[in-house]
Amino acid sequence: MKAARLEHLGAALKVENIGEPQLRAGGAIVRILAARVASYTDQVISGELGFTTPTPCTLGPTAIGVIEAIADDVFGLSAGQTVFCDAYIGSRTIGVTSDRILIGWTGLGPDAGRTQSIWRDGSFAEKALWPAECLTPIPDDLGLTPEALTYLGYSAIAYGGLIRGGLHSGQAVIVNGATGSIGASAVLLALAMGAAKIVAVGRDGEMLDQLRKLAPKRIAPVSLDAAPEVYTEELRRVAGGADLLLDVLGKVTTAAPTLAGIHALRRGGTAVFVGGVHADIPLPYSKIMLEELTIRGSFMYPKHAPSEIINMAQAGILDLSPIRPRTFALDDIDNAIAQAKDLRGFEYAVLVP
Structure with a gap:
């Protein structure tokens, strides 16, 4: 062979x-x-x-x-x-x-x-x-x-992060790195899981527009093609207090986009690190304590994740046509x-x- x-x-x-x-x-x-x-x-x-x-x-x-x-x-x-x-x-x-x-x-x-x-x-x-x-x-x-x-190789990783972050229907989620393969998959899955608002964050403007068109009333794009202080404020404004940050950024060498996502979480929100950021994250100790934030990692996915994704696709809940x-x-x-x-x-x- x-x-x-x-x-x-x-x-x-x-x-x-x-x-x-x-x-x-x-x-x-x-x-x-x-x-x-x-x-x-x-x-x-x-x-x-x-x-x-x-x-x-x-x-x-x-x-x-x-x-x-x-x-x-x-x-x-x-x-x-x-x-x-x-x-x-x-x-x-x-x-x-x-x-x-x-x-x-x-x-x-x-x-x-x-x-x-x-x-x-x-x-x-x-x-x-x-x-x-x-x-x-x-x-x-x-x-x-x-x-x-x-x-499924991409979807299962994204789904693992979403379920470990406790995403529920009706919640707001930020997908940081949404224009990458895992990030775009996370947007599709968040739609299928009933997220009320999905803030798609990335640098590829054309891909961000593609994502927005999937569900204009539920998906809001935020571009990282600006100074960190600008996109941090924009993300906070658009998210309006997100329940979950799914950080799937690739091989970047700055902590700024990840920190911007953390600062856009509501009180009691959760940040899940899934990506390949090559920078130490200076976590805001007082903010995490006072706002009772949860920060956790997610590597790969639980063994049941692929079968649940397959079930969603078979039921017509998850649209993989894009x-x-x-x-x-x-x-x-x-x-x-x-x-x-x-x-x-x-x-x-x-x-x-």
Whole structure:
């Protein structure tokens, strides 16, 4: 079978013919239908991000596939099922968090190597061995293509932040970084979850306008293309006291947009950090105490998140019609990675092996 192999960080990714994966306890063999290509894939390959990728390996995180075989100790799944392949796994032993990984991507703790030795290879291949606990069945009548379903990789992260922030229908939410892939997905989900007001914050004016047009009475854009003191005041005015700040900003080196979001929260509001801000956040101690704010983080998502998103889409509550995947053959992976860097919002790159 074909697979995109990375010999070591900094090497070129090569599509090669390799042996098919072998079934092992707790796992399933999945024929990959579509695999999401993250915008920063080139930085993973180069080693720029400092990921602990278990080279040599087949690269690739989340995907959509069809189960071809399951291990004898796996129950509740069967061959022929279409599934979402979640890359996040680690020990379920109480108190152990140091061995978590993103399959085919990176380790997340000092003991990640032992998990990577079991679940080493990712989704940029025609077939993959995947842990059964990371597979979410997808109904046959959902009406979405595999390419569209890979959007679950973004949606589940956004949904994880929204539910951890306790978003309820009728509330106001600020999505900081709304013009990115996770941010745009968060806007769609907040609409589906009944948010009365969604303040979409970002720098891409065209994308902000696209978001506003989804629901003009509920979505209010705020541009970050101004001095921090200007957008801080504008965000506070537009939000009118938000219940939740979902901060999904990417690799920015200033704390100003995040602080602007915190200052726009109402008393008792919650801020959830989901993004990749490369700056320390000087949190306002007195404000947090006096206004009883909650500040928390959200990494990836609970295991039930993908199935709940699928249920919302199947019920017609979640509208995924705005998404626009760009598809590439596995042999064209270099082009996919190059184009993925420039795709944002509802556009994203997908490999179709």
